[in-house]
Amino acid sequence: MTQTLPTAPTLRADARRNRDRLVAVATRMFTDRGVTVPLEDIAREAAVGIGTLYRHFPTRDALIGVVYRNETEALNAVADELSNTLPSDEALAQWLHRSLDYLATKRGLGAGLMTLLQDNPELQAVAKGGFPRMLDRMVEAAKRDGTIRADVDASDVMHALGGIYSAPASPDWQARSGRVLHILMDGLRRR
Incomplete structure (x- = not known):
């Protein structure tokens, strides 16, 4: 339904x-x-x-859906704000760090969100259009500016993020993931 x-x-x-x-x-x-x-x-x-x-x-699903949509839209708005005020590599780095907060919320939504995404085309569109589109835009801007390596694309960064984001939940998960994001950005930046 x-x-x-x-x-x-x-x-x-x-x-x-x-x-x-x-x-x-x-x-x-x-x-x-x-x-x-x-x-x-x-x-x-x-x-x-x-x-x-x-x-x-x-319903509970209605509340979950609104929380997810709001968090996704807020993360997109942050991408626009950072892109307009910082050098492109720094905007990307800060946005990736802010995405950890987004992911923490998404993890809390867990299976409820997955079920809701399957049954809700509107929410599927939010999911598909949000994070991947913004990541691609920010990576391409940093490549154009020459602040990150030219031989990477958003799918490479997404692949690296998959490892960070799938780490088991622990009390220090977010802090540890933040440190790994610093390492990732060090590898992306041009020397």
């Missing part, structure tokens, strides 16, 4: 604040505890009733 994600309708200011707070709390709790966290805990932490949560997000 194909699902669509709930969009944020025009809301009163207080309803908008409630919805935004629910998404922020869900993002943090999904990252820390996984998608099986009780929705009642999310509502309580967001200081709203469970009915308010269900008015905005009728």
